Amino acid sequence: MSETGAREFESLDGMPSAAAEGLHCLLWALADTKLLLGFHYGEWTFGTPELEAAVASCSLSQSELGHVRLLHAILKKHWNGDPDAIIESRPAAAFANTAYLDQPVDGWPAFVAMNAVVDLAATRVLASLRGSAFKPLRMSVDKMLDEERHHAHHGRGWFRTLGRRGGADAEQLATATGRALGAVAVWLGPPDDPADRALTEAGIRRESSFAVFTALSEDLRQLAAEAGVAMPTAVPVAFAGWNPRTRRNVGARGPADDILFHLRGEANAMFRLGE
């Protein structure tokens, strides 16, 4: 039995099809978000305001890419996917990452919002999978959360620093935080998502995405109040033709071409080692 008291699943055998499909989509969304987080953190190894932040950003990138490998291994084993091939061949609009990561992170306040909001949202989703009835995932979640504690520590520290400085720094942080929270709200999905319900009923998740968003908003409200950052009182969120596979509204474009070009290493494709 899992910690949720539900039947335990060693594989997809016997798992309700709606839960299996919902889990597939959720793991891809986590993997894609962590892939893009890793890319942006990696790019920000240089350009940070302090050398220590550069070292931290490089480290954050490494652990996100480690989590991607771990999630891809689960996807490969249980859904027979080829994550490498899918990353190389999928159109941008098929990526299920948080839209905040679709474009370059254009300044330090935007970086801090990525760290303190987008990264934390993915961590809250992971935390909702603690004690999961899907054993292969349960064995990995605590390891990832252990590392994410340091991501949260770093994001909150810089959030407080920019907030204390006030003025334009705090204003830019508030703007970026509002933008990040809006993107995360769409990524987490509507409150009535049937896949979410199937996952919680099967004991694979402890709480729904909507509950995750509510809790995340409260985390940030408390942090912003302590840091003196003026948070938006409400984040307008619209779900128009929301696609559970991409966790985006209809017409969303996905990561920018330049980002995918660098992320995929297309300029160096001729040097790949192959099988």
Place this chain on the structure above:
Amino acid sequence: MTDAGKVCPFCGSHDTVKEADFGTSLMVNRQHCRHCHSFFEAIKWGDRSQDLDLPAFLRAGRDDSRD
């Protein structure tokens, strides 16, 4: 501060033993879990939850006796 008694990040067991003083970097050592037989790296110092600025959900369920 001690290198003993790290909690296994895979299964949560305390039945762990230090295998090597260094892992892939100076700040970590290599540990073995005798319960689930996993190997893992653990930060040697300064990893107690009370030293970190964390939202409540990342503190919950943590065992601060790791160090």
